[in-house]
Amino acid sequence: MAETEIAMPEESTPVDSRPAFAIVEEIKTKFGENFYVQPTCEDFPTVWVERARVHEVLMFLRTVSRPYVMLFDLSAVDERMRQHREGLPASDFTVFYHLISLERNADIRIKIALNESDLNVPTVSNIWPNANWYEREAYDMFGIHFDGHPMLRRILLPTYWEGHPLRKEYSARATEYTPYMQNQAKQDFEQEHLRFVPEDWGLKRGNKDEDFMFLNLGPNHPSAHGAFRIILQLDGEEVKDCVPDIGYHHRGVEKMAERQTWHSFIPYTDRVDYLGGCAQNMPYVMGVEKLAGITVPDRAQCIRVMMSELFRINNHLLFIGTAIQDTGGMTPVFYMFADRQKIYDAIEAITGFRMHPAWFRIGGTAHDLPNNWQKLIREILEWMPKRLDEYYTAALKNSVFIGRTRNVAQYDAKSALAWGVTGTGLRATGIDFDVRKYRPYSGYENYDFDVPLEYEGDAYARVMVHFHEIRESLKIIKQCLDNMPSGAYKADHPLAVPPPKDKTLQDIETLITHFLSVSWGPVMPAGESSVMAEVVKGASNYYLTSDKSTMSYRTRIRTPTFTHLQQMPSVINGSLVSDLIIYLATIDVVMADVDR
Numbered sequence: 001m002a003e004t005e006i007a008m009p010e011e012s013t014p015v016d017s018r019p020a021f022a023i024v025e026e027i028k029t030k031f032g033e034n035f036y037v038q039p040t041c042e043d044f045p046t047v048w049v050e051r052a053r054v055h056e057v058l059m060f061l062r063t064v065s066r067p068y069v070m071l072f073d074l075s076a077v078d079e080r081m082r083q084h085r086e087g088l089p090a091s092d093f094t095v096f097y098h099l100i101s102l103e104r105n106a107d108i109r110i111k112i113a114l115n116e117s118d119l120n121v122p123t124v125s126n127i128w129p130n131a132n133w134y135e136r137e138a139y140d141m142f143g144i145h146f147d148g149h150p151m152l153r154r155i156l157l158p159t160y161w162e163g164h165p166l167r168k169e170y171s172a173r174a175t176e177y178t179p180y181m182q183n184q185a186k187q188d189f190e191q192e193h194l195r196f197v198p199e200d201w202g203l204k205r206g207n208k209d210e211d212f213m214f215l216n217l218g219p220n221h222p223s224a225h226g227a228f229r230i231i232l233q234l235d236g237e238e239v240k241d242c243v244p245d246i247g248y249h250h251r252g253v254e255k256m257a258e259r260q261t262w263h264s265f266i267p268y269t270d271r272v273d274y275l276g277g278c279a280q281n282m283p284y285v286m287g288v289e290k291l292a293g294i295t296v297p298d299r300a301q302c303i304r305v306m307m308s309e310l311f312r313i314n315n316h317l318l319f320i321g322t323a324i325q326d327t328g329g330m331t332p333v334f335y336m337f338a339d340r341q342k343i344y345d346a347i348e349a350i351t352g353f354r355m356h357p358a359w360f361r362i363g364g365t366a367h368d369l370p371n372n373w374q375k376l377i378r379e380i381l382e383w384m385p386k387r388l389d390e391y392y393t394a395a396l397k398n399s400v401f402i403g404r405t406r407n408v409a410q411y412d413a414k415s416a417l418a419w420g421v422t423g424t425g426l427r428a429t430g431i432d433f434d435v436r437k438y439r440p441y442s443g444y445e446n447y448d449f450d451v452p453l454e455y456e457g458d459a460y461a462r463v464m465v466h467f468h469e470i471r472e473s474l475k476i477i478k479q480c481l482d483n484m485p486s487g488a489y490k491a492d493h494p495l496a497v498p499p500p501k502d503k504t505l506q507d508i509e510t511l512i513t514h515f516l517s518v519s520w521g522p523v524m525p526a527g528e529s530s531v532m533a534e535v536v537k538g539a540s541n542y543y544l545t546s547d548k549s550t551m552s553y554r555t556r557i558r559t560p561t562f563t564h565l566q567q568m569p570s571v572i573n574g575s576l577v578s579d580l581i582i583y584l585a586t587i588d589v590v591m592a593d594v595d596r
């Protein structure tokens with residue numbers, strides 16, 4: 001294989017005194033000075049590495065003192081149509097790795113430049129096991145080959161699919177294709193490609209004494225919690241091995257981001273995790289605000305926090321209710337849905353919508369809080385604590401529920417970090433990583449709340465972390481109620497939401513600005529930014545690339561549950577089928593969040 005060298009910029013990168021950038025000097029001490037540190041909007045370094053050395057550099061980062069224990073994200077960018085790349089190494093395609101060190105509370109992004117004629121990169125699945133699915137996704141979407149990968153095949157699209165959708169030559173709109181037709185022959189062809197052949201996945205049909213049974217669970221099964229398929233290799237009731245199969249809910253949301261204005265993409269973020277509502281808007285709008293240099297008013301920050309916590313409570317109530325239902329308890333889920341209706345009533349009164357308000361805006365929120373909003377919030381704060389006490393006594397301390405969840409689907413902190421688990425799944429193993437505390441945003445540093453922890457790492461621990469987080473969210477909402485700042489609910493900035501009507505009629509310039517902002521959308525400065533937020537199911541990250549346009553050049557959405565499902569075989573192999581159902585019930589997964 002011919003090696004593709006990076007054409008590094010000639011000027012050297014000055015030493016950065018920020019603590020997160022200390023790792024750059026450690027890399028240079030270990031490997032020499034031939035590294036380019038890319039200027040970005042972030043507070044952590046982006047370092048370009050030659051492909052021949054990337055595996056060695058990543059292994060160093062994994063084993064260095066205070067190591068980067070988690071591969072948080074891995075994906076690629078098609079750079080071929082990007083116009084504003086001043087100072088960056090020449091690259092047709094770029095592969096990037098986003099790593100997290102908990103001990104340093106710091107991140108680093110490693111990039112590799114690739115030539116279009118040689119899209120080969122060594123696999124890092126032998127360093128971080130969760131690289132397996134990330135590399136398959138990059139192969140599926142971009143056609144990047146990862147040498148040494150244990151099973152490099154499509155993951156989100158069917159095996160017969162042609163092309164790689166996140167390449168720039170691949171059209172984004174259905175109107176750019178001939179109408180889709182489905183006849184019997186085509187249906188039979190597609191069904192045949194869904195047939196599971198154990199040998200294709202390295203599985204044996206049996207041993208010298210007996211044959212194994214292969215069971216399809218899903219993609220339309222109530223216990224799969226969405227359009228998710230898992231093939232089980234069974235010896236009686238014991239799961240010998242399993243193959244999670246995703247992609248049945250894939251909608252191409254990252255491709256949609258390339259064809260929507262910065263404003264009009266906001267409703268799509270609601271639907272990445274359709275239980276997250278406004279909380280899902282948060283990392284996206286903050287990423288755009290970082291690109292544009294917009295400062296959000298304190299009142300808008302506080303409103304955003306309050307709405308995000310309302311949706312966190314709604315998500316956790318649904319999670320707990322369905323987890324109890326999957327263990328055989330029918331009643332609690334109906335009570336919890338009644339509680340969720342009360343919260344949705346408040347959300348609807350404030351935003352005008354229920355599940356998908358799409359209410360956060362670049363620079364603030366769509367509207368100010370309505371009159372008497374305090375009454376709605378106060379009713380929730382008075383209602384929920386009593387209900388939580390009832391749930392704890394009647395359901396969570398129920399001997400049947402405890403018997404079905406304690407010591408079931410158990411994993412430890414080391415495994416959780418290796419597989420990239422965040423959110424309640426990580427905090428159930430004793431790791432107190434919560435983005436709201438570790439990397440406060442939207443004013444979370446001003447709120448008094450705790451990070452609930454459990455240490456057993458089993459199904460019961462995950463449920464209890466969710467339960468205790470509801471109380472902490474109520475505490476945060478109470479502080480929002482008592483300390484809501486006065487002032488503007490949106491920034492006075494030309495790249496933010498449209499200005500008030502009275503400001504658009506003062507002169508022709510403001511009218512033109514208003515017209516362009518509404519019709520074309522704002523033009524964001526060229527550059528890159530990423531923002532991590534603690535959404536309802538864990539840590540989510542939007543990595544935005546602007547090419548000085550009204551639309552994003554590349555929007556990478558790192559969702560928490562993509563990695564949670566990938567961990568499944570390491571947790572459930574050797575367990576019973578019934579324990580698999582409990583595992584699925586307690587990892588808080590939504591397939592739209594997995595597939596995007």
